[in-house]
Structures are given as structure tokens and as C-alpha cells.
Amino acid sequence: MPIGRKLLTIAIVLAALAAMNQIIEYGVGDFRINPYYARIISLVGINITLAVSLNLINGLAGQFSIGHAGFMAVGGYAATYLTVYHGAAIAATVGGTPMQGVGSLVVMTASLVTGAVAAGLAGLVVGIPSLRLKGDYLAIVTLGFGEIIRVIILNIPAVGGATGFTAALPITNIFWIYAVAVLTIVIVRNITQSTFGRALGAIRSDEIAAEAMGVATTRYKVLAFVISAALAGVAGGLWGQLFANPLNPQNLNFVKSIEVIVMIVLGGIGSITGAVLGATTLTILPEALRTFDQQFPGLRMVLYALLLILLMIFRPDGIMGRRELSLAWFRRRGGGPGQPGTRVAPLATAGTATRSTRDEGDG
Amino acid sequence: MASPVSSVLLDVREVTRRFGGLTAVKHLNLQVAAGTLYGLIGPNGAGKTTVFNLLTGVYAPSEGDIWFDGRRMHGQRPWQIATHGIARTFQNIRLFADMTVLENVMTAQHLRTSQMIGDAIIGSRRHHREERETRDRARHLLAIFGLEALADEPATSLPYGSQRRLEIARALATSPKLLLLDEPAAGMNPQESVALMDTIRWIRDEFSLTILLVEHNMKVVMGICETIHVIDHGESIATGSPADIQANPRVIEAYLGVG
Numbered sequence: 001m002p003i004g005r006k007l008l009t010i011a012i013v014l015a016a017l018a019a020m021n022q023i024i025e026y027g028v029g030d031f032r033i034n035p036y037y038a039r040i041i042s043l044v045g046i047n048i049t050l051a052v053s054l055n056l057i058n059g060l061a062g063q064f065s066i067g068h069a070g071f072m073a074v075g076g077y078a079a080t081y082l083t084v085y086h087g088a089a090i091a092a093t094v095g096g097t098p099m100q101g102v103g104s105l106v107v108m109t110a111s112l113v114t115g116a117v118a119a120g121l122a123g124l125v126v127g128i129p130s131l132r133l134k135g136d137y138l139a140i141v142t143l144g145f146g147e148i149i150r151v152i153i154l155n156i157p158a159v160g161g162a163t164g165f166t167a168a169l170p171i172t173n174i175f176w177i178y179a180v181a182v183l184t185i186v187i188v189r190n191i192t193q194s195t196f197g198r199a200l201g202a203i204r205s206d207e208i209a210a211e212a213m214g215v216a217t218t219r220y221k222v223l224a225f226v227i228s229a230a231l232a233g234v235a236g237g238l239w240g241q242l243f244a245n246p247l248n249p250q251n252l253n254f255v256k257s258i259e260v261i262v263m264i265v266l267g268g269i270g271s272i273t274g275a276v277l278g279a280t281t282l283t284i285l286p287e288a289l290r291t292f293d294q295q296f297p298g299l300r301m302v303l304y305a306l307l308l309i310l311l312m313i314f315r316p317d318g319i320m321g322r323r324e325l326s327l328a329w330f331r332r333r334g335g336g337p338g339q340p341g342t343r344v345a346p347l348a349t350a351g352t353a354t355r356s357t358r359d360e361g362d363g
Numbered sequence: 364m365a366s367p368v369s370s371v372l373l374d375v376r377e378v379t380r381r382f383g384g385l386t387a388v389k390h391l392n393l394q395v396a397a398g399t400l401y402g403l404i405g406p407n408g409a410g411k412t413t414v415f416n417l418l419t420g421v422y423a424p425s426e427g428d429i430w431f432d433g434r435r436m437h438g439q440r441p442w443q444i445a446t447h448g449i450a451r452t453f454q455n456i457r458l459f460a461d462m463t464v465l466e467n468v469m470t471a472q473h474l475r476t477s478q479m480i481g482d483a484i485i486g487s488r489r490h491h492r493e494e495r496e497t498r499d500r501a502r503h504l505l506a507i508f509g510l511e512a513l514a515d516e517p518a519t520s521l522p523y524g525s526q527r528r529l530e531i532a533r534a535l536a537t538s539p540k541l542l543l544l545d546e547p548a549a550g551m552n553p554q555e556s557v558a559l560m561d562t563i564r565w566i567r568d569e570f571s572l573t574i575l576l577v578e579h580n581m582k583v584v585m586g587i588c589e590t591i592h593v594i595d596h597g598e599s600i601a602t603g604s605p606a607d608i609q610a611n612p613r614v615i616e617a618y619l620g621v622g
Contacts, residue, residue, distance in 0.1 A: 006486075187484050190483050190484050190485070190486050191480075191483060191484065193483075193494070194480070194483030194490065194494070195472075195473055195476045195483070195493075195497070196480050196483055197483075198462075198466060198469055198470040198473070199470065199473055201459065201461070201462055201466070201470065202459050202462075202470045202473075204461075205459035205460055205461055205462065206457050206458075206459060206460070208421070208441075208457065209453065209457040209458070209459065210459075210470075211440070211441035211442045211445070212419060212441055212442075212445060212450070212451050212453075213442075213445060213450075213470060213471040213473060213474075213533065213534075213536075213537055214442050214445035214446050214471075214473050214474040214537055215442055215470075215473055216440075216442045217442065223480065322461065342503060342506040342507060343507065343569065344506065344507055344508075344509060345507050345508055345509070345561075345562045345565050345566065345569075346558060346561035346562055346565055
């Protein structure tokens, strides 16, 4: 895409996000959206970022990580810490406050970048030793990592310990949440369509063959893991500043990690579209089922579990499988012809044909 | 330090590999001259696959050294060895199962692309140009092997013989100097084997390669290899032209047993 068109696309997306922000956060004319729905829309956006970023390591690279909530916690606390303790100073450099206008823009950017860097570094520390190994080690290490982070946070008074980070400022809004979600989708999509993405696919498919083709497997796994962790950190930064006291170590435990895994499995592991669908469905579904709780308290979670089981029975590969929703679906498929004048190896084409006919005959 | 004989591309010197108490390869010496079609044969369990794994860095030698293109390969990881120009196929085909035929070949061009992750993420012009070049080259390689019509099919849906050809195309996509073929004729009928011999010879000439071949099918080995090295129980028992090897009493003994 030429630079001009690319900038135009970015401008249109930002304008759309700003309009969406205006409608959902402040309303238009007399129309006000139910704050409960607005909250769900916010959570959908954050969960999309979490699911799409986890999909990079679990789906694309095929490495099973169950510590996404841990990276979310690292990023969330780091980002919120920056806003709470240095937000006013940062906003003052542009002559504003953290809660409004340009001041909030600068503070939010600084805070989300801090969250990304902190979580990315944590990913590097966890990834380097555990990704050298093949198999289930990453799952075990990331599981332990999540718990370690939780216990560490419980013991840091500056971020509230067990009572949660009550000083957090609610500066996250729909604009930021969906800007990050769109950015995450674009980053992961661009990775899948690159040398890096194919190297990750090769690792998932066959590590020995990937190495034989020159893929530095450990390096690529660590890189994918760090990018995935950093994006989870940004999601954490958004979540941590979404309302007054969201950051509590108990909210970001093992259960949250599993929730994100269920999202990508439900959507179709390895598919970005699937991760988006899975995150959306699994955020809305438990809320939509609340009506059942009025007659039969507790029925909601039973139905929720039942729906997941049914889906896994009838669509074991998830909603999308490995496929993506893309414009290419509507274009004609098929390989183009080889370049004219290509010198062709002497082949067993005749032999292969004989073979397959014979196989059919025998079969 | 460089390899003493300059025309020797691959120089295996006194390589021994032990697995616990078992010595799979004993004091192996192999000199493969650039541009040759070299055959490595031996009865079952002779250590041929271990030699392949030593050459590609899957195992490190317990003793001895491997030199390739004037470089000492000791302690290099498989991907580094691929970087220096050794590509291989596998005895039990190892294609990237959940990729298409085209993607398999594109993936193997990994070493030829700049691998700029930043470029990929922002979708720069350089990235798009490189993607296009990678795709074109992959299609070109598929066309050479008569697979271009199947480019968008899942790799594992191909018939067996085509999967073997795809594996060779994928190995060539890394632009190697030395191609290692691990039993390329395994599971092929006589007709396919004959065509495979022509293909291997043609590849060597067209891509100016050196090819090292492990093969059970004697017709194939004797038909195309210029030099043959025979190992048995991890030890070299003979080296020479096909005619020499066929007449060598130690080789006959190893294959047929005595009396």
C-alpha cells in the first residue's frame, strides 16, 4: 500500500474510533448508552487484545503458555503505577492533567508503553530458559510465573497489596481500548504474512524440519513470546485504569489465563478472526445468560459450560478452525502458471499418475 | 585454518559417535569433492542415518571433526549448518503438515530473506517486495518439479511421490551447496525410481550442487553415484566407483553374509 493510502486508512480508523468513543462514553444528543453495556463493550475490546496476542504464541508458534494473566498483571501494575505516581508530572510537561485532553493522551501513551516494556521484559526472562526446551515445560513455567507474580504483588504496599491498587485513575476509554485492539490485530496479522510468521508455523508443525531449513527455533519462539507478553501488558494497562479499583491480584490469577485460552480454543486456535470471535462471545455470553439466574440462581454457569461442551463436540476445531475471514475468500483461488521458459526437471509425472490410478484400483 | 584440499567440499575426519555404550559411528573419514554425486550405503543399522544427523548438527561428534566449505562445523546448531549451505530431506518425509505446498517452499527461503520483523509489522514497501520475490521464487521451484498446479493444496494431501519431490524443492529453496538426500527412493516403484535418478542428476547439474545420498535401492545408487562409500557396523569398509564397490569382497560379505 502506498504511504498516502496507508496514512489515510489510519486517519479514517482513528476518526471512527473517536466517534465510537464519543457515542459510547458520552452519548449523542439525548441518546445515552446503558453504562452496563458500555462496560461490556470495553471488556470485549480488552479481551480481543488478550486473545489475539495469546494466539501468537499458542496458536501460531504452537507453544502452550498458560501465564497470560501474569503478563497482564505485570503490564497493568507497571502502567497504573506510572500514571498514579508520575502521571501528574508527565501531564504537566504538556501543560495538562492526566484526566483530560492532551495531558491524558500523553499519560496514557507513556503508561501503556511502560506496561508493554515491563511485560515484554518479564516475557524475556520467562521465555529464554523455558523455550529452549520442547514440550510441556513452557506450560509449567508460565503457570508458576503467574502465581509468583500474584504473590509478589500481594506483598508490595506501594501498589496496594491484597486490597488492590485503589489509587488507580480511570483514564482508559473506548478509544484507547479499540485502538489497541486494532493495533494488536494488525501486528499479529502482519506477522502471520511474513518470513517470521512462516518460521513460527514451521516450528509449530515440525521443529526438527524447521531447524534443518535454517530457522533459529529458540530465537523465534522467544521473540514471539515477548511480543505476545508485551501486548498482554498493554491490555493489562487498559484494564488497570478502566475503573476505580480493578487491579486486584485475585482478578488476575490462573482462572483469567484459562479464560483467555478458552477464547482462542473456542474461536479456532491459530485464527485471528477466531480469537476475535471467541473473545467477543465469551465476554458477552456469561452476561447474556444472567437473565436465567433470576429464576434459577447458578443456572447461568451451568448453561455456559453446556454451551462450551456442545461447541467442542460439534466444532472441535473451534468456530473458525485455522481459517481467517478475508477478502481472498471472494477472489478466485488457484496457482498461477509457472513463468514461461522455466526449465523443468525430468519427472516421474507419468509414474505418479500410474501410481495413483493403481492405488485407486487396489483400494 | 582451512580444509587442506580446496576442492573437497565436505571433509569428515575421524568422526566417532557414541550413544552410551553403543558406538554408532567409528573413526569415519569421508571426503566429498565439490560437484560429485556421492553415495553412502550400508546394511540396516550400519549407522547411515547417524552420519546424516552428525552432518546436519542434530548430533555432535563424540570425537573427530567435520569441515564444510573450509569451516569447522563443530558445535553448530542445525539451523546454523543450514545457513552455511547444507540442506537435507528426511527418510520419513517431514513436510510442514498444516501448510500449503507453496508455503512449505516459501518457509524454506527463510535464510534468503532479510527477516526484518519491524518491516513486517509495519508492512513496509520493502517487506511487500520481498514477499513477492519469495512467492515468485517458490512458484518457480514448484514449476521445476511439476507441482505448480498444486501450490495451494495442503502439503500432506499430495501423493507420496510428489511429497518426496516437494521435500527436495523445499531443501533447494534454502540455496544449499550440499544437498543430503536420506533414502529418496524409499517407497517408490521401479518406474518412479528411474525418473528419480534422472531428477537427481538434473538437479545436480542445474543447481551446481554436490549431492550426498543415503539409499537402500542399489539400482539407484549404482546408477547415479560417482563415488560410493560403504559402512557397516559404524565402520568404513570400502570407498570407490560403483564398479569397484560391486566387486569388493568385503561389501559382498557385509550384504550377503559369509557362507
